[in-house]
Amino acid sequence: MHSFVYRxxxxxxxxxxxxxxxCAITSLSDNLHTPSPSAxxxxxxxxxxxxxxxxNDEVSLTMNISADLQTLFTWNTKQLxxxxxxxxxxxxxxxxxxxxxxxxIPSKEHAKFWIHTSNKYRFVDQGNNLRGKxxxxxxxxxxxxxxxxxxxxxxxxxxxxxxxxxx
Amino acid sequence: MGxxxxxxxxxxxxxxxxxxxxxxxxxxxxxxxxxxxxxLMCITGSESPVVVVLSGSMEPGFKxxxxxFLHMSKDPIRAGEIVVFNIDGxxxxxxxxxxxxxxxxxxxxxDVLTKGDNNYGDxxxxxxQGQLYLNRHHIMGRAVGFLPYVxxxxxxxxxxxxxxxxxxxALGLLVITSKD
Numbered sequence: 001m002h003s004f005v006y007r008x009x010x011x012x013x014x015x016x017x018x019x020x021x022x023c024a025i026t027s028l029s030d031n032l033h034t035p036s037p038s039a040x041x042x043x044x045x046x047x048x049x050x051x052x053x054x055x056n057d058e059v060s061l062t063m064n065i066s067a068d069l070q071t072l073f074t075w076n077t078k079q080l081x082x083x084x085x086x087x088x089x090x091x092x093x094x095x096x097x098x099x100x101x102x103x104x105i106p107s108k109e110h111a112k113f114w115i116h117t118s119n120k121y122r123f124v125d126q127g128n129n130l131r132g133k134x135x136x137x138x139x140x141x142x143x144x145x146x147x148x149x150x151x152x153x154x155x156x157x158x159x160x161x162x163x164x165x166x167x
Numbered sequence: 168m169g170x171x172x173x174x175x176x177x178x179x180x181x182x183x184x185x186x187x188x189x190x191x192x193x194x195x196x197x198x199x200x201x202x203x204x205x206x207l208m209c210i211t212g213s214e215s216p217v218v219v220v221l222s223g224s225m226e227p228g229f230k231x232x233x234x235x236f237l238h239m240s241k242d243p244i245r246a247g248e249i250v251v252f253n254i255d256g257x258x259x260x261x262x263x264x265x266x267x268x269x270x271x272x273x274x275x276x277x278d279v280l281t282k283g284d285n286n287y288g289d290x291x292x293x294x295x296q297g298q299l300y301l302n303r304h305h306i307m308g309r310a311v312g313f314l315p316y317v318x319x320x321x322x323x324x325x326x327x328x329x330x331x332x333x334x335x336x337a338l339g340l341l342v343i344t345s346k347d
Contacts, residue, residue: 005341023314027312078227078228079227079228081228081247081264081284083246083247083266085246085247091272092271092272093269093270093271093272094270094271094272094275095243095268095269095270096268096269096270097245097246097267097268098246098266098267099246099247099266099267102266102284104227104228104284106227121266121289126269126278140246140247142247142249144228144229144313145313146315147313147314147315148312148313148314149311149312150249150310150311150312150313152247152248154247
């Protein structure tokens with residue numbers, strides 16, 4: 001009962017248990033933190049708006065995205081994954097979400113930013129329903145912790161719409 | 168004639184009861200591990216409640232060797248969630264983020280497109296021939312939590328199976344030779 005192997009086994013079990021408990025407590029400490037982020041997105045220009053040969057609408061737009069997400073960072077945050085998605089409804093689909101742009105924010109210093117960009121991913125509808133349609137732009141963020149539970153939230157900005165005709 | 172008598176004596180001296188007790192306690196350890204695993208499957212509602220990250224396609228968020236805790240609920244699948252899915256014909260599940268969602272009005276069924284954070288393009292190249300979207304039945308769970316580095320044990324044991332055999336051999340030897 002007191003041989004080297006048994007002592008090693010006991011030591012390893014104990015240290016793994018302690019590490020697991022520490023990770024759990026670290027993750028729980030994230031619940032104590034209430035963030036207050038803010039963001040604003042302006043659609044500067046609809047670059048073009050066409051119907052593809054397969055029949056799906058595609059649009060390219062340029063946006064100004066500015067946000068202050070510094071309050072989302074805690075000591076347990078490894079990085080923040082943010083993305084801007086357009087959400088809209090069509091006759092066939094109750095909800096469509098299309099991710100237009102995303103970024104990884106590795107630290108608190110980078111969390112307050114302003115960027116002027118065109119959509120990183122192609123905005124293609126499932127069908128040709130976009131003419132004159134209203135849509136929301138949402139800024140989502142996913143907090144990826146150093147260890148433990150991941151959580152996500154978003155800000156919804158309304159009031160954007162597509163042009164009535166292709167151009 | 169002497170050595171036959173010696174052999175018979177040594178066979179009789181193996182205490183049957185002690186051997187059976189050790190076999191039963193080994194069985195108990197194995198079955199309790201199985202109970203914990205199946206219990207986790209029930210609680211999280213997912214076929215594999217814990218997965219190991221095998222590729223670098225979600226870096227720097229998830230590195231190779233991290234483990235992810237999965238949970239599957241009836242909640243609709245939304246953009247930004249990290250999902251684990253199986254492609255027909257491939258056995259290894261893939262952990263990527265949802266970037267496009269099209270949910271039907273009437274049935275609530277959903278078409279989903281995914282992409283790894285560290286990949287340049289979306290996952291259409293990984294899907295089966297002619298498949299443009301994933302559906303709900305492809306998705307095994309959502310990633311809700313993670314632990315870094317712990318999965319290296321599994322990766323080492325899968326890629327160098329000799330280590331698995333050495334470990335099991337050593338444990339078995341330990342069980343058999345223990346005096347109490």
